[in-house]
Amino acid sequence: MRFRNARFDTQPEINFIPLIDVLLVILIFLVATTTFKYENVFQISLPQADITAQPIVAIELMISKEGQVQIGNTRLEVVTPESLAQALRALTDQKGRDMLLIRADSQAAHQWVIMAMQAAKRAGIERVSFAVQAEKD
Numbered sequence: 001m002r003f004r005n006a007r008f009d010t011q012p013e014i015n016f017i018p019l020i021d022v023l024l025v026i027l028i029f030l031v032a033t034t035t036f037k038y039e040n041v042f043q044i045s046l047p048q049a050d051i052t053a054q055p056i057v058a059i060e061l062m063i064s065k066e067g068q069v070q071i072g073n074t075r076l077e078v079v080t081p082e083s084l085a086q087a088l089r090a091l092t093d094q095k096g097r098d099m100l101l102i103r104a105d106s107q108a109a110h111q112w113v114i115m116a117m118q119a120a121k122r123a124g125i126e127r128v129s130f131a132v133q134a135e136k137d
Contacts, residue, residue, distance in 0.1 A: 058099040058129065059091050060117055069116070081119050085129035088123035099127040 062070040
């Protein structure tokens, strides 16, 4: 006589999917509630200084969308990297300016801006800045 039922012969299984779900919810809760705050080890008091802003005198270089170049109020007729570097070098020697402000049209070819940056490097200008227009809301 056989009193055992066939369905009890299988081994019990552990279902891991609910366990993974619970662990994922706990992980999301911990990430959402944890504050990522940088704690200072010790308090410091920064020194006081009289800050007077020095006006920045920069050489303005304008590039149109057609590739025309103007330095200050002077338009360059023939624009090559060498001629542009020579014109920039002359302005840095005369007025002691060491910064170049590039005002390029948004439709200007990328190559013209790169050429202006290379000319500034050849002229010894280390600080190059770009003029942009703020977006309107």
